[in-house]
Amino acid sequence: MSALETSAFRDAMSRLGAAVNIVTTGTQAHPIGFTASAVCSVTDTPPTLLVCLNRNSRVREFFNEGQPLCVNVLSSAQQALSNQFASPISMEERFSLGHWSSLATGAPVLEEAVATFDCRISQCVEVGTHSVLFAVVEALRVNQHLGGLVYFNRAYHPLAPSES
Template sequence: MLAPETSAYRDTMAKLGAAVNIITTGTLEAPVGFTASAVCSVTDTPPTLLVCLNRNSRARAAFHEGSALCVNVLAAPQQDLAGHFASPLTMEERFARGHWSSMVTGAPVLNEAVATFDCRISQIVEVGTHSVMFGVVAALRSHETHGGLMYFNRSYHTLPAATA
């Protein structure tokens, strides 16, 4: 069985919408972060999610088994921040924007994020061009003030805030 062409696969994957996240590790003094949409839940017992990171990313070396991994789910007004963290800027320049704190693991937490999953990396699996990092959740935080930011068909879209 032949695999689809890479370009056809990418074009079709563009139709699979996803939340936009800033993934962080390190500490507030030495932060590392990148923008990702390849994030999903694995199981709720124990609460675990996965994050995919391109193996050529300069952020990759900072992520290793046992280290912190924080998923900061972006709010609709944070589209510029998503682009900022996807750019060739230095880590210092990236973290100059937003308000940052930490939770249990010490990884940088974006205070304005819609949701935060503060995790420890339990396993990293190398698959093709990407590292798949599994994070066991140590702490959670969520805010209902803004809608979410989605990436679909190669562009950003906003979702409305939750209504009571």
Template sequence: MELTDDQIAFREGMSRMGAAVNLITTNGPGGKHGLVASAVCSVTDSPPTVLVCINRNSFVHDKFLQNGVLCVNVLASQHQDLCNTFARYVEGVDRFAHGEWTTLATGSPVLTDSNVSLDCRIGSLLEQGTHSVMFCEVRGMHLSDSPGAGLVYFSRDYHHLQTPPL
């Protein structure tokens, strides 16, 4: 499908909006899966809720819905290689063999050295264009004792933010 001029301009504009890089993981009846996403943001703290947008054409989209749970692992600069591993799907490759993982309340994979991991149950769902917007209720959280420099995606490339003082 060929993109329209408006779609091309919109994508270029959105590439100029820096965003945190997140590894979204899930585990349950649909299996253990993960994908990289920047379309994640907080919604409210009462109850703690984030939204996660996943393309409905993604090979794992339906697995997330089947499992009904996910974990938002906010990546640090040292995770760029791990991010690339999850960004490319290769048949038969166990992407979870990379990194150290644990679980919290939902059973979704939690990257132990992510800056923060938000373990969530998928609440409501909104279909908009090509994506599902998932409103996810936080059931557990893991904060890194020593957060790394933030990993952001801006202008179609990774950038590292300065490590915050503790």
């Protein structure tokens, strides 16, 4: 069996739609953050998420076991914020958009997020080019009336808010 071509794998993965998130650590005084779509639930007992982060990312050194990690799920109106956090600009410039506060861990929380999962990193596992960060949720917030933002086929797609 031959090795799978990286480009073929990436093309297929582009068809796996995912929520767009801003993942943060640090504090409001010294915030760190990046855009991520590789975020998912692991278990609800205890409530745990995983986040994948490229090992070569300039922010990787700040995401370690015991540190805070906050997943801010973006709304359909926040494509510019996603692009800003994915760009090579400074952290100060990244955090210039949006309104930021904190919950239990002190990590930056985006007030306008669809949902916020305020966590503490319990484990880091290195797999290939990425670090898989497991994070136990300590607090959360949900904005019921906002639509979501997904990334599918290398493009953003808005989701309408639920009718309930």
